[in-house]
Amino acid sequence: MKISIDPGKLSFVLAAFYRAWVATLRFEPHGNLDEILKRGQDRRPLVLALWHGEIFPVTGFGHTISSDLVTFVSQSKDGEVIARVIERLGHVTVRGSSSRGGVKALLQAVRVMAGQNRMAVFTVDGPRGPRHKPKGGVIYLAQKAGAAIVPMRAYPKRAKIFKKSWDHFVLPMPFTRCPVYIGEPMEVTDEKLTEAVLVRELERLEQQMLALGAHELTTDR
Structure with missing residues (x-):
């Protein structure tokens, strides 16, 4: 017998669980956080860029500093539950990914950013990888929205690393210290995004993200 689960009730439980888990983490921000928050107050659009594998700790940190976020969620059935959880946390979601x-x-995210003064959250190597290789969507979004891209990385001191997943998903253990590194805003080019220009911009972003807090890396990561 198939038992159906109400996405609304499930999302309520998951959102409560996520809030409780994140509340135990001891975030230690490094970088000019005040400048990032000031940009939001001044209505200068931002795109927060993160690796897919670090989505739990980075978005957890983001949730502690702002509720004015717009997040991309896939159009899959699992994405429906994830979208409801994110919305219960006070954020806006747009449904879509590089594959669908x-x-x-x-375009919807650009409208939300402009109309509601929200920062966008973008997993730049998602939804399927390759790991730590940014895709073009973040550059298109930043250029269309007139936004700067802010790289962000998290390095929880105690975490479960799911190495069998393509992204090496990082699950921070409760009550652990979690350094979070916030990079300098990257202004994207206003040139036409030809293949060569796009490759150049993605290489710039990749280098910034890989260097951000790299001294925190352990053999487990």
């Missing part, structure tokens, strides 16, 4: 509905989601 991506262009529509990007």
Whole structure:
């Protein structure tokens, strides 16, 4: 017998669980956080860029500093639950990914950023990898929204690393210290995004993200 689960009730439980877990983490921000928050107050659009594998700790930190975020969620069935959880946390979601509905989601995010003064959250190597290789969507979004890209990384001191997943998903253990590194805003080019220009911009972003807090890396990561 198939038992159906109400996405609304499930998302309520998951959101409460996520809030409780994140509340135990001891975030230690490094970088100019005040400048990032000031940009939001001044209505200068931002895109917060993170690796897919670090989505739990980075978005957890983001939740502690701002509720004015817009996040991309896939159009899959699992994405429906994830979207409801994110919305219960006070954020806005747009549905789409590089494999389905991506262009529509990007344009919707631009409208939300402008109309509601929200920062966008973008997993730049998602949803399927390759790991730590940014894709073009973040550059298109930043250029279309007139936004700067802010790289962000998290290095929880105690964490479970799921190495069998393509992204090496990082699950921080409760009550652990979690240094979070916030990079300098990267202004994207206003040139036409030809293949060569896009490759150049993605290489710039990749280098910044890989260097950000790299001294925190352990053999487990």
